[in-house]
Amino acid sequence: MTNTLLMRTVAHKGARMTFGSLKGVAVATALTMALATSSAHAAGGGVTVEAQDWSFSGVTGHFDKAQLQRGFQVYKEVCSSCHGLKFLHWRNLGETGGPGFSEAEVKALAAAAEVQDGPDDEGEMFDRPGLPSDSMGSPFANDAAARASNNGALPPDLSLIAKARGVTRPGLPIAPLNWLRDIISGDETGGADYLYGLLTGYPENPPEGFVLSEGMNYNTVYEGHQIAMAAPLSDDAVEYSDGTPQTLQQHAKDVTAFLMWAAEPKLEERKSLGIRVMLYLLILSALLYLTKRSLWSRLKH
Numbered sequence: 593m594t595n596t597l598l599m600r601t602v603a604h605k606g607a608r609m610t611f612g613s614l615k616g617v618a619v620a621t622a623l624t625m626a627l628a629t630s631s632a633h634a635a636g637g638g639v640t641v642e643a644q645d646w647s648f649s650g651v652t653g654h655f656d657k658a659q660l661q662r663g664f665q666v667y668k669e670v671c672s673s674c675h676g677l678k679f680l681h682w683r684n685l686g687e688t689g690g691p692g693f694s695e696a697e698v699k700a701l702a703a704a705a706e707v708q709d710g711p712d713d714e715g716e717m718f719d720r721p722g723l724p725s726d727s728m729g730s731p732f733a734n735d736a737a738a739r740a741s742n743n744g745a746l747p748p749d750l751s752l753i754a755k756a757r758g759v760t761r762p763g764l765p766i767a768p769l770n771w772l773r774d775i776i777s778g779d780e781t782g783g784a785d786y787l788y789g790l791l792t793g794y795p796e797n798p799p800e801g802f803v804l805s806e807g808m809n810y811n812t813v814y815e816g817h818q819i820a821m822a823a824p825l826s827d828d829a830v831e832y833s834d835g836t837p838q839t840l841q842q843h844a845k846d847v848t849a850f851l852m853w854a855a856e857p858k859l860e861e862r863k864s865l866g867i868r869v870m871l872y873l874l875i876l877s878a879l880l881y882l883t884k885r886s887l888w889s890r891l892k893h
Contacts, residue, residue, distance in 0.1 A: 633759035633760065633782050633785055633786075639812065639815075641759050641782070641785050641786055641789040641813055642785070642789065643782075643785050644784065644785055644788055644845065646784055646849065646852075647659070647849070648784075648849070648852060648853075648859060648860075651863060651866070651867065652863065652867070653859070653860075653863060654689075654860050654863075655689065655690070655849065655852075655853050655859070657690075657691060657692040658834060658836075659845075659846050659849045659850075660690060660691040660692070660849060660853055661691045661692070661693070662830075662832055662834070662836060662846040662850075663691075663846040663847045663848070663849050663850025663851070663853075664685065664691055664850050665830055665832070665846075666825070666829075666830050666843050666846055666847040666850070667750070667850055667851070669829075669830050670824055670825065670829060670830065670843075670847075671750065671824065671847065672731060673731055674731065674738075674741075674742065674747040674821075675731070675747050675748065675749065675750045676728065676729055676730030676731060676732075676750070676751075677727075677728040677729075677749065677750055677751045677854055678727050678728065678729055678730055678749050678751055679749070679751035679752065679854075680727070680728045680751055680854050680857075681724070681725060681726065681727055681728065682698055682701060682702035682705075682722060682723070682724045682725070682726055682728060683698060683702075683725060684857055685697075685698050685701065686698040686724075687857065688860075688861075689853075689857060689858065689859070689860040689861060690853060690857055691850070691853070698724050699723075702721070702722040702723055702724050702726060703721040703722055703723075704721075704722070705721075705722035705726070705728070705729075706719050706720070706721065706722070707719065707720055707721070707722045707723075707726050707729070730749065742820065743807055743820065744820075745820035745821070747821070750851055750854065751854055751855065752854075752855045753783070753787065753851055753855065754783040754784055754787060754848070754851045754852040754854070754855040754856075755783055755855040755856065756783070756855075757783045757786045757787060757790075758782045758783050758786060759782030759783075759785055759786050760782075783852070783855070784848050784849070784851075784852050786813065787844075787848045787851060788844050788845060788848045789812070789813040790811060790813045790814060790819075791824065791825055791840075791843075791844035791847070791848065792825075792840060792841060792844050793811045793812035793813040793814070794809065794810070794811055794812075794822075794823035795810065795812065797810075798810035798817070802817070804818060805818055807820065808820060809821065809822050809823065825840050825843045825844055825847075826840055827839050827840050830843055
């Protein structure tokens, strides 16, 4: 009877170990498949958005300063006529982790912008050159003026657009794996992929049979495929001085990276702090484990 009980106990433990091993394999397989299939996302309306390779993705991701400077150039020469960056200040362009403009360059960029100030001693508003402490603001005085200049459409502010837009990926059966997948892939919202897809998603003609409303433009990514904004970028739309190819795709990628930085200018600092915290926790866990072993080793079991 004792032998029978012992055999049952061993068999039960073996089955439990086997189940645990299979469960671990299943989790690892699910995560691997999730990461392997992360090359495409589903945007609104079930549209597929291809995932791009970004320098700022992943646990150790960082911004490419040269790309941010090119992206700012694209924004300044193309996007700023309709879209503002009211939550960004000129001084941010010279801060660590950003485009890396010098103090003199930041002052020159700010001074080129005309800012309304006042009132003066006579109670009148007046215009003055911008200062590094000024917000980059909006090209329009108010929303009504913005709509009047864009056939009734209100161009969104781009300060947080990379975080305000996103994509959806199929959920995994185990909820925490979704969080782990996004941490490893560096894709918290998919906003950068969405913006890139939007900027490059203007075909010459809409699909046959698609009814396009008056004043609207067809876009492959935008929900409903009808967008008031005409294609803002094209090949050679912006002239780069560093020899970078002046293609539509390059312009879109550069300005998207800049907008991602605008939405999260402390991204590099946050990821660096996260790595240090994780290392601290690993060392602390090892010390606590060794302390536990040392204390309990003195007791008889």
